[in-house]
Amino acid sequence: MKDRLVCVIGGSGFLGRYVVQALLQEGARVRVVARDGRDGWFLKTQSGLGQIQFASGDVRKADTITRAVAGTDAVVNLVGILKGDFQGFHVDGARNVATAAAGAGVKSLVHISAIGADPKSQSAYGRSKGEGEDAVCAAFPAATILRPSIVFGREDQFVNRFADLIRALPVVPVIRGAVKFQPIYVGDVAKAVVAALADPTLYSGKTYDIGGPEILSMTELNRWIGSAIGRGAPLIEMPDAISHLMVRTIGWLPGAPMTKDQWLMLQSDNVVTGTNGLQAMGIPPTPLEAVADGWLVQYRRHGRFAGKTA
Structure with missing residues (x-):
């Protein structure tokens, strides 16, 4: 990952700060994208000189994402909401990111979805996540999709x-x-993102459910x-x-x-169905x-x- 420029969309959020930190520790250069680029400024202290950049971008506005991913080697889409405009953020937004990544010629794309994502889900959240996965795969077939269970960590809104x-x-x-959950530590999700980016030939085009122990x-x-x-x-x-x-x-x-x-x-x-993606990536939960x-x-x-x- 050293010196590769990774565009992290939603990098100022709960999961984003851990993904950015993990990438910086691997020597990558990171472009943090948020609707207001200043929202990620608190991450400056995690980086070396010239290692981090900030940009404004809204996944619902394709032109802003096209500008944000230009010149990058890899893209990570972390954007997700629990209520509100599911179609805009989870479906149209996911499509915009994947289309922009393909157009920019990036080598790898990691898309964060969720366990239970299914276009036929009875919940609007689950349906939009499933439709978003389909949109990503259509625009960027080599994308790696990670589907975590409930994510916990110091800043979470669950525990x-x-x-x-x-x-x-x-x-x-x-x-x-x-109802059962398989809570996964936010730091482990970040490690999975880095692993997928570090070896796109091994993980590209695959979807992984990931959960804790x-x-x-x-x-x-x-x-x-x-x-x-x-x-x-x-x-x-x-x-x-x-x-x-x-x-x-x-x-x-x-x-x-x-x-x-x-x-x-x-x-x-x-909960995870089949093999836990963390196990496939060699990450202890x-x-x-x-x-x-x-x-x-x-x-x-x-x-x-x-x-x-x-």
Whole structure:
């Protein structure tokens, strides 16, 4: 990867900062692309002199992406949303990136999708992710597609969100308690991106499900988080009929805890099918408990000075 110029679209986001850091450590030059190029400036301290660049680009505006990828050796598309304009970001945006990459003659493209991506999915999120994969493969057949399970890390909006709820509530309602996840550490996803870019002849044109070493149900995950932050609030699994009524009634409101589409996403397990892509790439998966304690201490009653049990 040394001295190769890699365009990371969405490089200022949660996953993006880890991908950028991993690429810089491998000696690559990185162009960080965000809707506002200044959003990535905090990454300057991770790089050597002249090793990092910043550009503005919106995947929904093809001309901005064409300019952003010009002159690069490889492209990574990390752009994704959990609610909003799925068609614009996940389908049209993915097509714009792949088309621009092909037009620029880049050697490799890595596209981040998600486990459960399927044009026939009952959720708009899953459908758009599946349609986005099809659009990428049509425009850039040699693309590597990575489909992670739920990604966790210090800045995530998954483990942190549950930890905040467990800290705040005397009784914690659990929606779809039996659904299973295979949480993957954000640093491992970044390693997979670098591996795919480093050897495009081996990984090009392939799609990999990637997940962590453990499979946990929603209830098991909440129970583990409660133990890790020393708060033993009772967990109550909500019946599907009640949770469905809730998301239909208030799921459309700004700040709602869950949308109807997110509820639909929880109707299927979010786990690797077949071989874990991390195994195929020789990347040891990181357990949640190996790293989460480093930031979950903020949710304990007395911070890092408190024990794990209430």
